Amino acid sequence: MVPAVWRFLCFLLAAVLIAQNAWLWHAAHKSLEHSRRIPLSEPDPHAPKSHSDDSWSFNASADGNNYALTHAQCDIAFPDLYYEIDRAVAHRNDRSLPITPEDVSISWRNDAAFRGLIHENQLRILQTKGILGNDGYRRRALSLLTQINRAITGATAVGEELPTIEFAVTVDDMALLPNGDDTHAIWTFTRRIIDGDQHRLWMIPDMDYAAFFGASYAEMRDRAAQRESFLADKIPKAVWRGVVWTNEWVRKPLMEATKGKKWADVEEVSWDSGDKGHDNMIPIEDFCRYAFILHTEGRSWSGRLKHILNCDSVAVIHDLDWTTWFYHLLRPDGPEQNYIPVRRDYSDLDKKVRKLTKDPSLRKAQVIADNAVRTFRDRYGTPAAEACYWRRLIHGWSGVSFRPNASHEVSVNVSGVPTLETRLKGVAFEEFILDPRDVD
Numbered sequence: 001m002v003p004a005v006w007r008f009l010c011f012l013l014a015a016v017l018i019a020q021n022a023w024l025w026h027a028a029h030k031s032l033e034h035s036r037r038i039p040l041s042e043p044d045p046h047a048p049k050s051h052s053d054d055s056w057s058f059n060a061s062a063d064g065n066n067y068a069l070t071h072a073q074c075d076i077a078f079p080d081l082y083y084e085i086d087r088a089v090a091h092r093n094d095r096s097l098p099i100t101p102e103d104v105s106i107s108w109r110n111d112a113a114f115r116g117l118i119h120e121n122q123l124r125i126l127q128t129k130g131i132l133g134n135d136g137y138r139r140r141a142l143s144l145l146t147q148i149n150r151a152i153t154g155a156t157a158v159g160e161e162l163p164t165i166e167f168a169v170t171v172d173d174m175a176l177l178p179n180g181d182d183t184h185a186i187w188t189f190t191r192r193i194i195d196g197d198q199h200r201l202w203m204i205p206d207m208d209y210a211a212f213f214g215a216s217y218a219e220m221r222d223r224a225a226q227r228e229s230f231l232a233d234k235i236p237k238a239v240w241r242g243v244v245w246t247n248e249w250v251r252k253p254l255m256e257a258t259k260g261k262k263w264a265d266v267e268e269v270s271w272d273s274g275d276k277g278h279d280n281m282i283p284i285e286d287f288c289r290y291a292f293i294l295h296t297e298g299r300s301w302s303g304r305l306k307h308i309l310n311c312d313s314v315a316v317i318h319d320l321d322w323t324t325w326f327y328h329l330l331r332p333d334g335p336e337q338n339y340i341p342v343r344r345d346y347s348d349l350d351k352k353v354r355k356l357t358k359d360p361s362l363r364k365a366q367v368i369a370d371n372a373v374r375t376f377r378d379r380y381g382t383p384a385a386e387a388c389y390w391r392r393l394i395h396g397w398s399g400v401s402f403r404p405n406a407s408h409e410v411s412v413n414v415s416g417v418p419t420l421e422t423r424l425k426g427v428a429f430e431e432f433i434l435d436p437r438d439v440d
Contacts, residue, residue: 060378065218067154067387074388081380081389083328084203085396091199092185092400099401103185104168112137112172113186114439116148117426118394119164119406121156123149124426128439131171140171142433143207149429150210151390162391163398164406173299175201185401187393190301190322202397203325206303209386212284218383223285224310225377231291231314231362231369237265238292238316238353241282244268246298250318250344254296257346263353266294291362292316292340292353309376314356314365315339318346325389329380331371338372 058077063069069077092098106113111130116123123145131141155162168186170176175188177197189206191198209217238258244251258264267280284304287293288311295305295315301322308315317339320327332341340356342349356365379385409420427439 058379058384060382063384064221064378064382066384067150068157069154069384069388070158071160071391074392078380078385078388080329081326081385082392082396084323084325085389085393087199088185088202089396089400097183097400099185099397100183101166101402101404103183104166105184106168106170106186108178108182108184109170109172109176112140113168113170114141115166115168116145117164117166117404117406117424118148118152118162119424121152121162122424123152123429124424125429125432125439126166126426132436132438137171138436140207141169142436143210144169144171144204145429145433146210147205147386148390149433151387151394154387155391160391162394164403165394165398165401166404167397169204171207173301177201189303190324192300192321193323194321202393203323204393205325205386205389206301206306208303208306209383212307217386220285220307221310221377221381221383224288224307224312227285227288228312228373231312231366232360234291234313235265235289236291236357237263238294238349239282239287239290240266240294240296241269241280242296242298243271247296250296253345254294254318254349257349261350261353263292263357265290287311288313291365292356297322306376306381309338309372310381312369312373312377314369315372316342316349316353318342319344326376326380329375331375336371336375337368338375340368 056073056076058073063073063077104115106115106127106129109129111134114128114131115126117126118124125145128141131137152162168184170186170188173189175186175191175198177184177186177200179197182197183200185200185202187202187204189204191201191203208220211217212220215223240254240258242251244255255266255268258266269280284307287308290313292314293308293311293316295308295317296302297318297320301324305315305317306326315338317330319341329338331338340352342352356362375381405425407422407424410423411418412421413419432439
């Protein structure tokens with residue numbers, strides 16, 4: 001066959017495959033809460049065009065800590081990651097409510113908030129409110145700024161131009177949005193699932209994705225992996241440690257449901273070194289030595305779950321009131337099941353644990369644990385996924401938000417002569433991280 005005919009047939013076959021893949025992608029990503037993605041109503045003009053790269057596939061060992069995957073590689077590696085971004089975008093588009101400068105004001109917060117600016121792939125801090133005087137809020141804010149800047153640096157490394165945006169963040173356990181017809185939009189760690197007002201919230205990775213106490217998040221993943229073994233070789237118990245008072249409605253029933261059970265290693269701890277219970281603490285990575293790990297919500301969400309899912313153990317999770325940027329990836333049943341669901345009062349906990357442990361080899365439980373490792377530690381829970389999420393969030397936010405003016409005129413003294421000079425707003429990330437101070 002002549003070369004021209006071969007070229008024509010190859011071109012036709014490629015066109016058919018591209019059209020087929022595009023249709024399958026669209027069909028698989030229609031909107032369903034906590035299971036499928038919501039497509040953007042309009043494409044983001046700033047987002048780089050994704051071109052499939054058949055020669056590349058994601059490998060957790062080689063790519064898990066890579067903050068500089070290309071836009072196309074992010075799509076290939078993490079196709080189901082962006083549900084919360086797409087949901088938040090759709091919420092604005094469906095109501096014809098573009099984000100305005102007033103919507104990113106943090107005047108309604110008493111503390112635990114800041115405003116930022118991204119311009120020409122540079123991060124700047126525009127305003128802080130009650131984050132530096134509180135050690136907990138300070139750590140959270142510096143962690144988030146580090147994550148955002150790391151994602152921006154990764155985008156720059158692969159030639160991705162991020163749009164100019166102004167945004168607001170709260171580092172509190174709850175956003176505490178004003179009620180009523182308020183239209184404020186803010187980046188936050190969690191939202192209450194049944195609260196319709198909280199659909200305005202934009203989910204972000206929490207503070208531990210930069211570092212957990214004593215180690216970087218990447219190190220914590222490695223420590224979990226180092227404790228990997230078959231469930232049958234682990235401590236054959238369900239473990240939990242924590243303080244009850246942060247959520248007595250959930251944690252007190254857990255204490256009662258596990259009291260005297262041979263399969264349970266559940267104890268209350270104290271954060272104060274001199275108190276009874278402080279010695280009961282277990283380093284987060286050593287939870288991985290147990291076959292089953294119990295997860296409970298705290299004041300709102302609990303940041304512990306991502307660490308639990310990095311273990312090759314079985315996560316046992318009660319019915320959740322709060323969701324985060326990755327909870328839509330949890331599967332309570334089916335071939336991809338990656339945790340054991342229990343009632344919020346734990347009335348079915350004993351029955352479910354005894355059923356799983358009836359088989360000494362824990363074969364069914366092992367499948368669940370393996371699914372969790374494959375889904376989270378080896379893919380959607382990687383630093384690479386976190387960086388891709390931040391970059392997609394910036395694009396998604398830009399698509400429904402105003403474009404801010406990144407500079408303003410300031411008066412400077414030049415040889416005794418007052419002179420107007422155009423400067424970027426706010427404080428550069430690099431300056432702020434070296435010398436954190438209030439910005440207003």
